[in-house]
Amino acid sequence: MAIQFSSDPGSKANGGELGTFTRGRMVPEFEKAVFEGKAGDIKVVKSQFGVHIIKIEKQIGTAKYAKVAIIDKVINSGKETLNNAHSKATAFLSAATAQNFAQEAKKLGLEAKTASRVTAMDNVLDGTEAPRDLIKWAFEAKKGDISDKVFETETSYILASLVNVQPKGVLSLDAVKKTSSLQLKTWLKLKS
Numbered sequence: 007m008a009i010q011f012s013s014d015p016g017s018k019a020n021g022g023e024l025g026t027f028t029r030g031r032m033v034p035e036f037e038k039a040v041f042e043g044k045a046g047d048i049k050v051v052k053s054q055f056g057v058h059i060i061k062i063e064k065q066i067g068t069a070k071y072a073k074v075a076i077i078d079k080v081i082n083s084g085k086e087t088l089n090n091a092h093s094k095a096t097a098f099l100s101a102a103t104a105q106n107f108a109q110e111a112k113k114l115g116l117e118a119k120t121a122s123r124v125t126a127m128d129n130v131l132d133g134t135e136a137p138r139d140l141i142k143w144a145f146e147a148k149k150g151d152i153s154d155k156v157f158e159t160e161t162s163y164i165l166a167s168l169v170n171v172q173p174k175g176v177l178s179l180d181a182v183k184k185t186s187s188l189q190l191k192t193w194l195k196l197k198s
Contacts, residue, residue, distance in 0.1 A: 007022070007059070008020075008021055008022025009021050009022070013056065014055075026066055029041060033053045033054065033055065034053075035051050035052065035053040036051055036053055036058055036060070038051075039051045039058075039060055040060060040062060043060075043062050044062065044065065045062050045063065045064050045065055046062065047060075047061070047062045048060065048061045048062075049062070091163055092156070092163060094114050094115075094116065094163075095116075095156040095163035095165060096156060097114060098110055098111060098114055098116060098156075098165050099155070099156055099165050101114075102152055102165060102167070103152065104150040104151075104152060104167060107152065107167045119131075119132060119134065120132075120169060123172075124141065124144055126141065126145055128141055129141070134159075134162065134164075135159045135160070135161065135162070136157075136159070136164070137157050137158065137159055137164075139157065140153070140157040140164060140166055143157075143166065144166065144168055147168045148168065148171070149168055149169070149170060149171050150167075150168065150169075151167070151168045152165070152166070152167045152168075153165055153166040153167070
């Protein structure tokens, strides 16, 4: 039929045989019929090039097909969102004391985190970006102090409370026990 009726010179010359091809080589309507059908199917498809009568002789491979796209776009908070977050941080600043710090945070829907070990040159507290003036404040504050201001980073507002001060020099076993035992457990799991 292709030799007699096809208006596509390439298809006509080969008796309708197109050979094997991969996705993306044919018009979408044609491709959909071919790749969603199975060997032995005969399909009639209309496209911008006319009417196609397709017989699927065989299919090679069973790889799944996925369209993947990466969208790389910075999404910034709007003014209303930033104002709302700053208002919450300011409300927390006025309500928090050393005794009710965690409870006030929870009341306002905020997360109270504790950094396990902070050194003078840190710029991250347990995975959260920390401004230099926050670290400086921590090294000048006393145990139980709450910062007198809200520290800002690009992604968060931070109100700090100093919960513990480690003395200079070699730390006691109790001071390193929690961190060391976690590291030891991780090491043992990796070894087994």
